[in-house]
Amino acid sequence: MGLQLLVVAAGAIGVAAVARRRGWPVPLVLVAVGLLVSPFVPAVPLEPELVLYVFLPPLLYSAALDSSYLRLRDAQRTIGLLSVGLVLFTAAAVGMVVHLMLPDLPLALAFALGAIVAPPDAVAAVAVGRRLGLPRKALTVLIGESLFNDATALTLYRVAIGAALGGAVSMWQGLGEFLLAAVGGVAIGVALALASAWLFRYTRDSLVENTLMLLIPFAAYLAAESVHASGVIAVVIIGLHLGNRMHLQGFGTRLQSAAVWRVTAFLLEAVVFALIGLQVVTVTEGIMGSYGVWEVAGYAAAVLGVVILSRFVWVFVLTYPIKLLGQATARPTVAQRLILSWAGMRGVVSLAAAFAIPPEVPARDRALLLFLTFTTVIGTLLIQGTTFPTLIKRLGVSGRQQQYEDRLAEAAAQQAALDAGVAELERLIEKDGEPDEIRAEVISNLREKSWRRSLSAWERLGGGTGQDGAETPSALYRRLRREMLHAERRVFVRLRDERRLDDEVLRTVMAELDFEEALLNRD
Template identity: 80%
Template sequence: MNPILGLQLLVVAAGAIGVAAIARRRGWPAPLLLVAAGLLVSPLIPPVPLQPELVLFVFLPPLLYSAAFDSSYLRLRDVRRSVTLLSVGLVLFTTAVVGWVVHLLLPDLHLALAFALGAIIAPPDAVAAVAVGRRLGLPRRSLTILIGESLFNDATALTAYRVAIGAAVGGTVSLLDSIGQFLFAAVGGVAIGLALAFAFAWLFQHTRDSLVENTLMLLIPFAAYLAAESVHASGVIAVVIVGLHLGNSMHLRGFGTRLVSGAVWKVTDFFLEAIVFALIGLQLVTVIRGISGYRPWEVAGYAAAVLGVTIVSRFVWVFATYLLKLLSKGDSQPTVPQTVILGWAGMRGVVSLAAAFAIPPEVPERDRAMLLFLTFTTVIGTLLIQGMTFPSLIKRLGVSSEQEQYEDRLAEAAAQQAALEAGLAELERLVAEVGEPDEIQKQVIDQLREKSWRRSLTAWERLGGGTGPGGAETPSALYRRLRREMLQAERRLFVRLRDERRLDDEVLRKVMAELDFEEAILER
């Protein structure tokens, strides 16, 4: 890598992390603030190139894998019809509508390039929408649909993009060939994903080492993506399939693997998402320079038209499928407010920009510049217009998951009660096998019973929001507060002993880790 480019990326990463940290502290949506910051500083710094290979082969696989790994296979299966309609149907519909409109606006542009632009801007990136939706309590079904759409729509869009670019550069491509390429990419991606998923699952059964397993997990998305792309199958689908399978079987791994995995992927997501959204805004100067030969009002009109068509086409498709669902018989019917929110959650992301930058040099430079400009304005427009108004729209429509949250707490309390009874029954069986316990054994048994009781009590107290009658502190809340203060006092003592050279640093790290785990349990 060019040292200058490496230094630029390092500076971008540091700045992006700082902006994301401010967003987290203020409770603002980090993706939107990162894009805005990138737009503001772009004219003030040397251009930072967005390399398609960096996005598609370095950033995209781990982000897809992490999202799939954390997703619920069972919930995705419940909404598979909606996800398919959005990730396949809506992408192809948007590709066709946008391509047709662009062809009318720019008749000199090759028709295949017009449809390539449609494929480029067709797939939304749900990162910003999901982040806002989770913070504001969007219903679980809506979040699942958005996540499922974002997991699979890139595969459809990138396949359609390759077909369109191939037609523009290499000549005519028949409809039958296009369908064949799409089916091969999809089926090949699923097959490779399943094969790797079973292979890695077998490997994990024989490692039983949390450090080794999590290190392998960092390599899995790249291995799946490259394996699929090397045979022209869908790397996106392969990564998603592996992530869903391994995430669904995570309960088979050891507790250490699960604890480390959560921390590893939180850091990875935070780091990569901060960089990619900052890179979007930083492309402003590069994009503007490319269209210097056009009249400003002319390109502004093109950009507004494409942005408007992109937004409207999603609404048309979402409400058309909503009407079809109303006519069909199903247990879960969407509401109008939920459908409006789903239609407005069409923010585009870095994959669209990467695809635009990857347009081959065989395409005339003037056409490439126009396609890149229209992609950039659509991405920025959807992120700022829809992203900035998305929180207020959720609040105004009154869409909430309060009932789901209450039902979750109730189900957890019931499950904790059942688990308590099962655990205590097993404890009594073990005590009966041992016989009459001595005094020390009695104390240990009593402590186990008390701990089980406290866990069950905490779950039931959550139904009341963590407070007792009259807003008084519940026994569990009081226990957690006092124990936290005790842990702080213990930490201060350990540090003082270390400073006095009465305790080695290695011992200090060990006892601190034990206290940290206990506090993590209290936080849970």
């Protein structure tokens, strides 16, 4: 298993590298390649425990750290309707349709299938949306939905499976389990968030803090699941809390954290999407002989259609009267609703839940649920995922105006901050008295740097060129300084190769040059 995962990870990274270079959506390419190579390679099992306890917590935590608590709070009504209301509605719709098609299948298992395929995975949709400039509000809703909908679906799944194995479960029992999972997850998340924030006040060591951050999502998930609370909610809560307080950490912690979680998310997402495609042989083998080809294809098409259609019905029909009961908010346009409705790609959590169906469930029923889950995941990824970019372009929904407003706000904020910095410099000069020649040169350099940063912030509004298309002073400075840095690096490396500079010293000076170039390339 370990060797198989290593090979899958290496192959997935290679495929992802090619997709990134060509500008293709990485998740969809990984799934497609997995489907193509699956018949020709040994079966790679998708272990539910591996997905739910190893892959899911850090992916959720990384997404929560990178999310805006304030934007999520502003969109909480829409996110709640999608992550709770839509999941319940989809699960009910799928359960009823499956029960009508397969009356011999226990009703509880039909609703278990509904819970399995109900939660979308927004990774693919967000990746495409960001690349094509989807408005921030739409991205916030998609991210918020993906952070919380797994908790609703997995809780509903546990209730349905329990009913299938242990007899009838009343609506009040199911509601009680759901509330226990939600409230317990929030309580554990808040408690660990406060404890972690208190601990980070005394560490002040970027290496230690980032090491602890790697452990936090696993600790939160395990702590919540051990008391039958929602591990998903616990991880999201602590991630949002610490992400909102990241400005209180040292600069070293922030720089390392950004790099650590980008690499972690890239690796885990590459592996999980590759694993989805590689399950085709395992899934189809289980269904062979139990059902006719056209029969099972009809079931799969019906479930996929209900999953896609239920999202449209919820977004366009059912949420409107619900919102009328609450406070008035700006109504999204038809184009925005279409994009939100079409961004319903399913992911690895659904597949892991299907693989986790207990062996006590009859093998024929278990194989059918797994097959229908797999076809729904693949169908939404390949149908909705491949057409999602075209839909965004055709509808002309863009966040370009928001990008301009962001740069304008950044320039104004930079100007205000730099004015405060210069004022503090002048106060210190006045306090320390008349500077000597060396101190005067240092002060002059500080003033020049502040002026250059202020100029750069305003010039970014024009994309680095003036009105006549000529290179702006800041753009010229960055270009020339980059070339100087490349020349400096060549000298350091040459001195190392000539044994006149130790490798440890080389790494130190290279890090300094890299930080400077990172500032130059921040556009």
